[in-house]
Amino acid sequence: MGTTTAAAGKQEKISLLKVLGPVHVWALGVGIVLVGEYMGWNFSVAKGGAYGALIACWVIGLLYTCVAMIDSEVTSTVAAAGGQYTQAKHIIGPLMAFNVGLYLVMAYTMLEAADALVVGDLLKAVAAQYGAELDPRPFVVLTIAFLAWLNYRGVFMTLTVNFVITAFAVLAILVLFFSTTGIAGGESVLRHSELLTDLPYGWIGVLASLQFGMWYYLGIEGTCQAAEEVRSAGRSIPLGTMGGMMTLLIAASLTWYICTGLIPWEYLGQATTPLYDAARLTGSVELEVILFIGTMFAAIASANGCINDSSRAWFSMSRDRYMPHWFGAVHPRYRTPYRAILFLIPIAVSFAFTGLLDQVITFSILSGLLGYTFMSFNIVRFRRLWPLGSIERGYVHPFHPVPAIVLGLLCGATYFATYLGYGTSLLSIMAFYILVSIWFVVRRYPYVKRGEQFTMPWPRPKGY
Amino acid sequence: MSRTIYKPPVQKGFGQFVDALVVLALVYLSLLAPLLLGGTAAESDAPADKPVATWEAMQQNETMAAQWQKLGFDAEKAEPIVSKKFSYEIEAWSLGITVAVIAAYFFFVLKVSDREYREVINERFGPRTGKED
Numbered sequence: 001m002g003t004t005t006a007a008a009g010k011q012e013k014i015s016l017l018k019v020l021g022p023v024h025v026w027a028l029g030v031g032i033v034l035v036g037e038y039m040g041w042n043f044s045v046a047k048g049g050a051y052g053a054l055i056a057c058w059v060i061g062l063l064y065t066c067v068a069m070i071d072s073e074v075t076s077t078v079a080a081a082g083g084q085y086t087q088a089k090h091i092i093g094p095l096m097a098f099n100v101g102l103y104l105v106m107a108y109t110m111l112e113a114a115d116a117l118v119v120g121d122l123l124k125a126v127a128a129q130y131g132a133e134l135d136p137r138p139f140v141v142l143t144i145a146f147l148a149w150l151n152y153r154g155v156f157m158t159l160t161v162n163f164v165i166t167a168f169a170v171l172a173i174l175v176l177f178f179s180t181t182g183i184a185g186g187e188s189v190l191r192h193s194e195l196l197t198d199l200p201y202g203w204i205g206v207l208a209s210l211q212f213g214m215w216y217y218l219g220i221e222g223t224c225q226a227a228e229e230v231r232s233a234g235r236s237i238p239l240g241t242m243g244g245m246m247t248l249l250i251a252a253s254l255t256w257y258i259c260t261g262l263i264p265w266e267y268l269g270q271a272t273t274p275l276y277d278a279a280r281l282t283g284s285v286e287l288e289v290i291l292f293i294g295t296m297f298a299a300i301a302s303a304n305g306c307i308n309d310s311s312r313a314w315f316s317m318s319r320d321r322y323m324p325h326w327f328g329a330v331h332p333r334y335r336t337p338y339r340a341i342l343f344l345i346p347i348a349v350s351f352a353f354t355g356l357l358d359q360v361i362t363f364s365i366l367s368g369l370l371g372y373t374f375m376s377f378n379i380v381r382f383r384r385l386w387p388l389g390s391i392e393r394g395y396v397h398p399f400h401p402v403p404a405i406v407l408g409l410l411c412g413a414t415y416f417a418t419y420l421g422y423g424t425s426l427l428s429i430m431a432f433y434i435l436v437s438i439w440f441v442v443r444r445y446p447y448v449k450r451g452e453q454f455t456m457p458w459p460r461p462k463g464y
Numbered sequence: 465m466s467r468t469i470y471k472p473p474v475q476k477g478f479g480q481f482v483d484a485l486v487v488l489a490l491v492y493l494s495l496l497a498p499l500l501l502g503g504t505a506a507e508s509d510a511p512a513d514k515p516v517a518t519w520e521a522m523q524q525n526e527t528m529a530a531q532w533q534k535l536g537f538d539a540e541k542a543e544p545i546v547s548k549k550f551s552y553e554i555e556a557w558s559l560g561i562t563v564a565v566i567a568a569y570f571f572f573v574l575k576v577s578d579r580e581y582r583e584v585i586n587e588r589f590g591p592r593t594g595k596e597d
Contacts, residue, residue: 047550093577094584106491194527204552264528266546267535281534321472323487324480347488351495359495373570419562420552424498430565432494436487437573443483445580450470451587460589464582 017335019156020230025223025240027163030247032111032219032305034169035298037248037255038275039118040215040361046269047421048209049200050260056206056213057252063410064217066403067372068245070379072238075224076394078456079233082316083224083309084371084378089320089453091382096374097453098322098440099433103371104225104313109344110364111219112306113351116140118299121272126292140352147304148345151311154334155229162304165297170251172294176279177254179287180262189282190261197265210410210417211365216252218368219302220244221375222309234394307341307348315340321447322440362418362425369414370433376408385461469587517543 044053071084080086085104089097120136120143127134150158182188199205223241230236255275259268262278271277279291315337319328331338351360380401388396397403418426475483517540519529524539524546532542586592 046548092574093579093581095573095580096577099573102487191527191531194525195531201550201552205550208550208552262531263535264524264531266548267532267537267542270545270548277535281531283534321475324483325475326477326480327484343484354492354495356495356499359498363491363495415562415566419559420554421550422498423558423562424501426562427565428494428497428501430569431497432490434565434569434572436490437569437576439486439490441576443486447472447475449472450580450583453584454588461585464585464592 015335016229016330016337017155018229018231020159020226020236022236022239022243023163024156024159025226025230025236026244026247027159027166027301028226028305028308029220029223029241029244030170031159031162031166031301032108032222032309033217033244033248033302034166034251035115035118035302036215036218037173037251038169038295038298039271039273040114041212041252041255042259042268042271042274043215044209044212045260045265047201047212047417048205048207049198050196050256050265050268052199052201052206052209053213054256054260056209057216057256059410060210060213060216060414061249061252063214063372063407063414064220064248065245066407066410067221067375068241069397069403070375070407071221071224072241072395073393073397074375074379074382075227075241076234076237077391079227079230079237079394080316080455082313083227084221084375085313085316086227087224087378087382088374090456090458091378091385092374094322094445094448094453095437095440098317098444099437100371100374101313101317101322102433102436103367103374104222105310105317105344107364107367107371108219108222108306108310108313109348110351110360110367112144112303112310112348114357114361114364115299115303115306116143116348116352117357118273119143119296119303122276122292122295122299125273137353141349143300143303144307144345144348144352147300147307148341150304151307151341152331152334152336152338154336155226155308158304158308159226162301166301169294169298169301170247172290172297173251173254173258173275175290176258176275176282176287179284180258180278180282190258192261195262195264196260200265204420207413208417208420210414211421214365214368214414217245217248218365219305219309220248221368221371222305225309225312228312238395307344310344311337311340314344320453321449322444325447358422359425362422363429366418366426366429369411369418372407373411376404376411379404385463386458387462390462391458470583522546 044056074087075083078087078090082101085097085101088100117140120140123139124134124136150161178184180189223237223244227233227237259274259278262281263274268274273295276291276295279287314323315328317323318325318340327340327343329339383400519539522543
């Protein structure tokens with residue numbers, strides 16, 4: 001629950017609305033991530049070649065399958081806004097929770113900035129095709145402002161819109177696949193045998209490509225942010241998250257197959273909108289239009305989901321006083337965390353206009369990666385503090401602790417990949433999290449009400 | 465034993481505003497730091513014996529060349545993209561520092577979190593009596 005000031009001036013407790021179902025959870029998760037298929041994943045081709053990107057797609061797919069399995073169990077049991085932040089608060093402790101909350105805010109706000117840039121860049125590219133010059137900046141601001149308004153007005157409409165535009169973006173990939181392979185009729189236009197090459201940098205390149213391989217799936221764990229607003233967390237979260245993961249594994253494999261069969265790998269490795277470029281190469285105007293709309297919708301759906309998730313994480317931290325309490329308010333009419341939504345908008349716009357897109361993307365990826373590292377030991381501790389049977393779980397993931405161990409190992413490999421490509425950025429981002437942790441201990445923790453950090457109706461944790 | 469409830473101070477609006485700004489300032493600083501320190505993506509230097517900008521010299525077969533052209537690139541325009549290469553050099557000292565920083569970060573966060581978690585649990589459930597487990 002959050003606080004808001006009523007007309008009479010006294011403080012009331014108002015909670016977020018419980019209106020969402022599994023379809024909305026799917027739309028939130030896939031909506032945030034699918035843009036990674038439309039742009040971003042292909043930088044892994046530059047790092048390790050086309051085959052390197054395919055290996056990265058599957059290896060990182062395994063990492064995210066572990067994330068989805070672990071997340072489904074913990075979130076269906078700790079059903080509250082803030083997702084992993086709230087989990088950390090109940091299972092590890094306040095400083096870890098503060099860090100996890102910041103991972104979420106940074107990963108989503110920076111991804112939102114990159115999404116808005118894609119909208120602007122795509123419009124600029126299409127205008128250039130027709131000989132016109134276009135300044136993309138007003139479109140970037142307009143996109144973020146419109147989505148913020150949508151989020152401000154209510155979560156149900158926000159995620160219903162996301163479902164429609166995400167479903168279109170998924171269908172656009174399927175249409176392109178059926179058209180280019182000849183399954184829908186005609187001859188295949190894919191030329192894998194002439195376009196695919198050996199690994200250009202050997203296996204070290206494959207390792208390096210893991211960093212951008214995360215773009216195939218980055219953000220699927222955001223489904224947890226809806227935990228406090230779903231009608232049944234035990235059903236909706238696992239169903240929406242695992243369904244989303246399956247959709248993404250299929251979409252990622254199809255995307256790789258289409259793009260590498262049409263585009264030389266050196267071009268693909270630096271393309272801004274690879275699926276749209278693939279549609280252009282088919283020579284079909286209809287496909288070009290469908291993929292243009294698909295790319296726009298994917299970027300808009302992602303930015304929309306990112307606003308939803310980053311604001312929930314910021315709201316939850318503020319509600320608990322980990323961040324200034326003023327941001328922990330719920331709108332009296334729309335029941336949304338409106339102050340958190342509005343506060344993060346100019347920040348996302350400023351990230352988009354820094355001209356440091358590389359840095360912004362690396363910050364987003366690394367924040368996500370730190371969050372996945374947390375998940376690997378969080379689930380082990382969760383099972384140890386409350387063994388199976390001691391509390392009611394919405395879902396129990398199989399093969400524990402194998403997913404946690406695999407997740408930890410793959411996170412280690414991805415840190416190494418980030419070191420290979422962006423070693424200095426990695427260190428500066430780690431310096432940020434270290435400094436901000438010290439700041440929390442010294443400055444913010446004194447404002448935190450200790451006992452109120454534990455709100456679940458569980459018994460005392462074992463060993464404490 | 466009676467429970468001790470910690471009562472935090474109330475933070476004024478200005479203090480809240482300053483705290484939000486501090487986090488933002490740190491974020492921007494860490495975004496700019498790699499530029500100030502002079503290192504972002506690991507690209508290798510351009511080769512001294514740069515190939516002549518022809519499709520053959522750039523090892524692009526007929527299909528590749530045709531796709532480049534459909535995308536609006538002739539051999540000369542494609543050359544900077546094709547010749548751009550990454551350098552994956554591993555320096556033991558910088559890898560060691562990176563591993564140490566990540567490990568130290570998690571060690572610090574987990575250690576302090578554990579101390580804070582005990583405060584939370586003791587306030588929520590009362591002090592340990594020794595008969596809990």
